[in-house]
Amino acid sequence: MTAPFFEVHHVSKRFGGLVAVNNVSFSVGEQEIVGLIGPNGAGKTTLVRMIMGLIKPDQGSIRFKGEELTRMKTWEIVEKGVAGTFQNTRPFSRLPIIANVMVSRLGKRTAKKGEWVKSIEAKAMEALEFAGISDLALEPASHLSQGDLKRLEIARALATEPELLILDEPFGGLNPTETELLAKSIKRLKKGGRFGRLHSEGVSMIIIEHKLQELMKIVDRIIVLQYGQLIASGTPEEIVRDERVIEAYIGKGVTS
Numbered sequence: 001m002t003a004p005f006f007e008v009h010h011v012s013k014r015f016g017g018l019v020a021v022n023n024v025s026f027s028v029g030e031q032e033i034v035g036l037i038g039p040n041g042a043g044k045t046t047l048v049r050m051i052m053g054l055i056k057p058d059q060g061s062i063r064f065k066g067e068e069l070t071r072m073k074t075w076e077i078v079e080k081g082v083a084g085t086f087q088n089t090r091p092f093s094r095l096p097i098i099a100n101v102m103v104s105r106l107g108k109r110t111a112k113k114g115e116w117v118k119s120i121e122a123k124a125m126e127a128l129e130f131a132g133i134s135d136l137a138l139e140p141a142s143h144l145s146q147g148d149l150k151r152l153e154i155a156r157a158l159a160t161e162p163e164l165l166i167l168d169e170p171f172g173g174l175n176p177t178e179t180e181l182l183a184k185s186i187k188r189l190k191k192g193g194r195f196g197r198l199h200s201e202g203v204s205m206i207i208i209e210h211k212l213q214e215l216m217k218i219v220d221r222i223i224v225l226q227y228g229q230l231i232a233s234g235t236p237e238e239i240v241r242d243e244r245v246i247e248a249y250i251g252k253g254v255t256s
């Protein structure tokens, strides 16, 4: 039997007396986009930091194509084909934006024998185009606005050619037009297609996002965390009707 594509199995993480993630299990299929939502402090960031090897779970396992990620360092996890916008939060601020993305392609996974600067630059440019900031390629990263920094993070993660991409609030800081453009790009990325030179296969994704209406349009499935526990999982249509989810969000003002 083939191993599931990506699987989080009974994972828990405690900070002192606080159980930030409590016995959470879920899976992501190939070319599936899963939205990860929940009120502030629900444990979403802690969960994805564990997936990326930035912190270790106290319990449970996280497997990508059958391999245990919890024993690996972040760079090893990226080499396996999982990348997120979490390990990239600090760009090299004096380097041009394109150089920041090119650095992401220097790992074993993407800097193939014979691939040299021109080709790395071309792939980095494609990642910047996807993220919508190719016109800023030669600006130093220190000149970027918050929204554009977010797009740089996406480009850097994408440049590693992930099979599973984890996006942390990709629409944060973007206006409605930019949000719509990025949402379209995310859908295309799932299929492969136009970004086929960057990705021969479609990409699976886990997307944390507070802009729920926009998120609902691009995901196949949503999982909901509250107080560290998984309280619901289903299609967007099922999730908006789920009593526990409605209750978790009442008065939280996050359904903008």
Ligand SMILES: Nc1ncnc2c1ncn2[C@@H]1O[C@H](COP(=O)(O)OP(=O)(O)OP(=O)(O)O)[C@@H](O)[C@H]1O
Pocket (backbone or CB within 6 Å): 015, 018, 020, 038, 039, 040, 041, 042, 043, 044, 045, 046, 047
């Ligand atoms: N390093 C840490 N040390 C102590 N407590 C932490 C740490 N990281 C997170 N927490 C706590 O764990 C809980 C879950 O936080 P987490 O950041 O994972 O939530 P979140 O769902 O991502 O929230 P938000 O939507 O606000 O980003 C919170 O109560 C938070 O204060």
